[in-house]
Amino acid sequence: MGARDRISGATQDEVMRVLSGRQRGHRETGFTLLLLLTLVMALAVLIVLLLDVTRTALPVLKDRGLDILRNGYSSLPQDAGIKQGLIGSLYLMAFVVMFAIPLGVGAAIYMEEYARDTKVTRFINANIRNLAGVPAIVYGILGLAIFVELLKSLTGPGSVEGKSLLAGGLTIALMVLPIVIITTQEALRAVPRSIREGGFGVGATRWEVVRSHVLPNAAPGILTGSVLSMARALGETAPLIMVGAVTGFLATRGGFLAALQQRFTALPTLIFAYVKKPQDDFQNLAAVAILVLILLIFAVNLTAILLRNRYERRW
Amino acid sequence: MAKVAVGGRITVEMLRGDARRLRRERVMRGLFFSAAALSVVITVSIILSLVGGAATFLSKVDLSTLWSDGWFPRRNLFDVKTIVAGTLIVSGIAMVVAAPLGLGAALYLSEYAKPRSRRALKPILETLASVPSVVMGFFALRIISPDIVQKLFGSSVPIFNLMSAGLAVGLLVTPLVASVAEDSMHAVPSALREASYGLGARRRATSLRVVAPAAVSGISAAIILGISRAIGETMIVAIVAGGTGGSLFNLNPLKGGQTMTAAITSLATGSDQIRGSGPAYPSLFFVGLLLFLITLGLNLASERFVRRVRKQY
Numbered sequence: 001m002g003a004r005d006r007i008s009g010a011t012q013d014e015v016m017r018v019l020s021g022r023q024r025g026h027r028e029t030g031f032t033l034l035l036l037l038t039l040v041m042a043l044a045v046l047i048v049l050l051l052d053v054t055r056t057a058l059p060v061l062k063d064r065g066l067d068i069l070r071n072g073y074s075s076l077p078q079d080a081g082i083k084q085g086l087i088g089s090l091y092l093m094a095f096v097v098m099f100a101i102p103l104g105v106g107a108a109i110y111m112e113e114y115a116r117d118t119k120v121t122r123f124i125n126a127n128i129r130n131l132a133g134v135p136a137i138v139y140g141i142l143g144l145a146i147f148v149e150l151l152k153s154l155t156g157p158g159s160v161e162g163k164s165l166l167a168g169g170l171t172i173a174l175m176v177l178p179i180v181i182i183t184t185q186e187a188l189r190a191v192p193r194s195i196r197e198g199g200f201g202v203g204a205t206r207w208e209v210v211r212s213h214v215l216p217n218a219a220p221g222i223l224t225g226s227v228l229s230m231a232r233a234l235g236e237t238a239p240l241i242m243v244g245a246v247t248g249f250l251a252t253r254g255g256f257l258a259a260l261q262q263r264f265t266a267l268p269t270l271i272f273a274y275v276k277k278p279q280d281d282f283q284n285l286a287a288v289a290i291l292v293l294i295l296l297i298f299a300v301n302l303t304a305i306l307l308r309n310r311y312e313r314r315w
Numbered sequence: 316m317a318k319v320a321v322g323g324r325i326t327v328e329m330l331r332g333d334a335r336r337l338r339r340e341r342v343m344r345g346l347f348f349s350a351a352a353l354s355v356v357i358t359v360s361i362i363l364s365l366v367g368g369a370a371t372f373l374s375k376v377d378l379s380t381l382w383s384d385g386w387f388p389r390r391n392l393f394d395v396k397t398i399v400a401g402t403l404i405v406s407g408i409a410m411v412v413a414a415p416l417g418l419g420a421a422l423y424l425s426e427y428a429k430p431r432s433r434r435a436l437k438p439i440l441e442t443l444a445s446v447p448s449v450v451m452g453f454f455a456l457r458i459i460s461p462d463i464v465q466k467l468f469g470s471s472v473p474i475f476n477l478m479s480a481g482l483a484v485g486l487l488v489t490p491l492v493a494s495v496a497e498d499s500m501h502a503v504p505s506a507l508r509e510a511s512y513g514l515g516a517r518r519r520a521t522s523l524r525v526v527a528p529a530a531v532s533g534i535s536a537a538i539i540l541g542i543s544r545a546i547g548e549t550m551i552v553a554i555v556a557g558g559t560g561g562s563l564f565n566l567n568p569l570k571g572g573q574t575m576t577a578a579i580t581s582l583a584t585g586s587d588q589i590r591g592s593g594p595a596y597p598s599l600f601f602v603g604l605l606l607f608l609i610t611l612g613l614n615l616a617s618e619r620f621v622r623r624v625r626k627q628y
Contacts, residue, residue, distance in 0.1 A: 031519045032427060038419025039436070042493060045486050046443045049454050056457070106350030114344055115351070126618075128354050133540070133614035134607065135547025137576050138361060141603040144583065145364035174357060181354065205332070205340040235447025238549040238576070242583050268550075271449045275456060275554055283457070290450050297445055305438060 053294070056287035069292075082289045085270035088165070088245075089234055089296070091256060092266055095169030096176055096233050101226045103173075104180025111181070112188040113210050132178035140242025143171030148243055157261065163244025165264035171239050176229040183225025187218040220311030227304040231297050237268035245269040267293045365607055368600020376594035386573050387561035388582060388595040397564045398602065401477060401572040405552060406545040408481025408568060409488055413541050416485075417492030418534065424493075425500035426522045437497075444490035452554035455483035460555060468569055475557030478568040483551045492541040499533020500526055532620045539617035543610045549576040575606050 071081025107128075115121040147167035154166075191214050199209035215222075245265050267289055274286035376393060386397040420440070424433050460479040465472050472478075503526050511521040527534065552558075557571020559581060565572045573581075582599040 025517060028517055028519050032423075035419050035423035035427060038416045039423045042416050042420045042443065042486075042489050043436075043439060045454075045489075046439075046446065048458070049446070049450065052454070052458055053450075103350045103353060106347045107354060110344075110347035110351040114347060124351055124355060127358050129618065130611060130614055131354060131358060133543060133610060134361070135544075135549070135576070135610055137547065137549045137579055138365075138603055138607050138610075140583075141368075141579065141600065142357075142361050142364055145368065145600070146360060177357070178354070203332075205336055207340050207343040208336070231445055235445065235449070237447070237449050238580065241580055244584065268447060268449050271453065272550065272554070275449070275453050286453060290453060293447065294450065297447070298442065301442060301445055 050294070053287050053290050056284050057291045060281075060284040060288050082267065082270055082285070082292060084265050085267040085289060086292065088264050088266040089268075089293075091165060091259065091264070092169050092172050092233065092240075093230055094256065095173045096230050097226075099170065099173040100177045100180050100229065100233075104177050104226075104229075105184050105222060107177075108181045108184035108188060109210060112185050113206060113214065128178050128181050132182060135238075136175060136236050137238040137242065139171055139175040140239035142174065143167060143239055143243040147171060161244075163263060164261045166260045168240055168243045168245055168264055168266070171243050172233050172236065175236065175239055176233050179229045179232060180226055183228065184218075184222050187221025187225060188214060190221060191217045220307060223311075224304045224308045227300055227307065231300040231304070234293065234297050234300065235268060237272055240266055240269050241272070267296075361607065365600055365604040368597045369604045372594050372597035372601040375592075375597065385561060385563035386558075386578060388578075388598060389561065391594060392561075393594070393598055393601075394564060395605075397562060398573050398575045398578045399605075400564065400566060401552075401556070401558065401562070401574040402546055402576070404477050404566070404568050404572065405481045405484055405548075405556065405574055406542060408478060409485035409545040409548075410538070410542055412482060412485025413488040413492050413545070414538055417489045417537065417541065418496055420489070420493040421496035421500055421537075422522055422527070424497050426518060426526060440490050440493055440497075444494060446487070448487060448548060448550040449554070451483050451487045452551040454486075455479050455551055455555040459483055464569075472569045473557065473571055475555055475571045476569055477556055477565075477572045480552045480556035480574075481568065483555065484545050484548050487548065487551065488541045488545050491544055492537045495537035495540055496530070496534050499530040499537065502533070503529045536617040536620040539613050539620065543613040543617070546613070547576060547606065547610055549580060552577040553580050575602050578602055579606070 069081065069083060069086065071083055111121070111125060111128075115124075147170050148162035151167075152162035195213050195217060196209050199213045204212070244263070271286050271289045271293065274282045274289060277283070377391065380391060380393050381395050383392045383394045385392060385394050424436060424440075428436060456474070456479075459482050460474045460476070463482070464476065464479045465474070468478070507525055507529055508521055511525040516524070552574045553576070556574060556577060558573030558577055562571060562573040579599045579602050582596065582602075
């Protein structure tokens with residue numbers, strides 16, 4: 001007691017100021033604003049992009065409207081449309097659903113439910129994670145080497161030379177496979193062990209437990225992951241270009257099976273081709289195609305988010 | 316098939332499971348294992364096709380051309396340093412954009428944003444991450460190149476240049492960096508934050524001196540993943556970086572250039588497309604192998620950082 005506990009005048013004022021909340025803390029506000037600015041800039045890009053695309057696409061849409069969706073490729077910009085791109089992209093999604101999702105879910109079930117923690121299992125896991133990080137164009141090279149060159153006779157005999165819808169679809173399916181595996185693994189891991197033990201307790205085999213107890217509970221997460229992988233597949237261009245997607249051709253007559261061994265195209269490759277053309281009219285068409293592609297991807301992402309919110313369970 | 320006790324004795328036969336169910340179990344297990352093994356098959360196929368093609372290339376090419384004036388496949392000039400320089404310049408510019416923007420946004424979302432705002436902003440960030448790269452390429456060609464790069468650096472800059480490509484790739488990679496870094500920052504235990512606030516530190520000090528260092532492994536992983544993604548990016552550079560038809564060794568970002576990824580697409584279907592028995596076609600496998608090894612190394616490094624995070628908490 002005494003002189004020690006009497007604070008000097010200047011410090012006393014400072015303490016009073018801080019305690020009464022009147023000190024503004026300029027450096028604090030400055031920093032906060034800086035951070036907010038980075039966030040705004042990151043988001044502003046999306047908005048500016050959407051505005052520019054819409055502004056460029058609007059005149060063409062007003063002029064020709066739904067015509068664009070119905071027309072195929074043409075070297076005359078007034079006649080060109082995006083029909084083949086749209087159908088091609090939808091066909092490619094069919095490949096993802098038919099191949100990537102079953103194989104991916106199956107692989108994830110093995111890794112999470114059956115495999116024991118051995119070196120081999122850890123290696124396979126690491127391998128899957130590495131595959132998820134491989135650039136898309138390397139998958140394109142893989143597709144080129146295997147589906148186009150090696151399996152030429154199967155995928156696209158004759159003048160197609162292997163550069164067919166089949167080759168493109170399989171390449172895309174391989175590319176999203178790691179994503180499906182990883183998201184399904186997370187969904188399976190989220191199911192509590194007690195659920196499985198309930199099944200084992202009454203004498204069920206492992207597959208019976210997975211089928212009746214684990215999968216129904218993990219289904220929402222698996223579904224969300226699969227839908228997200230489809231959104232990713234919709235936007236990929238590089239592998240399709242490597243496997244020989246051409247701008248203008250897709251066998252639209254005869255349906256899916258007839259188009260399998262023929263040349264193909266998709267929305268992203270169409271956009272790529274139109275963007276590279278110097279004429280303004282083609283640039284506007286590219287904008288329309290981009291709008292359609294973005295809407296498609298957003299719709300798929302929204303579906304995934306809604307599914308997740310609706311069916312997500314909290315254990 | 317009921318196995319009824321006969322005379323009260325239980326035999327092993329009774330305890331064996333139903334043969335049909337056991338067989339089904341074995342079949343399903345085999346199917347699932349094949350699916351998992353497929354992933355290894357894929358990796359092996361990737362490595363085989365890349366190495367095979369690269370070997371073909373190296374056997375056919377005049378090795379002196381690997382260190383020449385530029386990348387001109389049609390003239391059998393395969394100067395590797397040209398395309399590597401292009402990739403490094405574009406990725407470098409991209410990270411200069413993506414690191415501050417991504418980390419800043421992540422820090423704001425994790426430490427400053429109210430929970431309700433965070434719940435609204437995170438999906439928007441993830442939507443940004445789903446913008447396809449062709450669309451970014453369109454954006455680069457139509458807005459970044461004319462309205463930003465040419466305005467900033469003068470109209471003598473060609474419309475196809477590495478700077479525009481770098482900026483666009485940076486904007487493409489920002490959401491990825493932000494997302495991974497934010498997850499890592501958000502996962503820092505609140506106890507650490509509360510200790511800091513309890514000592515009288517304010518938000519800036521807490522964020523920079525407590526949260527960020529605690530999340531440094533995740534932040535490094537985010538940046539490395541960003542670099543890996545930037546290096547592997549193809550469509551933006553194919554559209555706006557220039558370099559079609561070949562390019563000279565160039566370190567100036569305000570000029571056009573060729574990157575590894577764009578070189579591969581040109582060789583397959585673009586301006587450098589040549590079939591036949593020369594070294595031009597297999598050179599794409601050689602470049603692909605380089606690209607694969609670089610991104611593999613980066614991804615392994617980032618995984619090591621993530622593993623270190625898991626150990627601490």
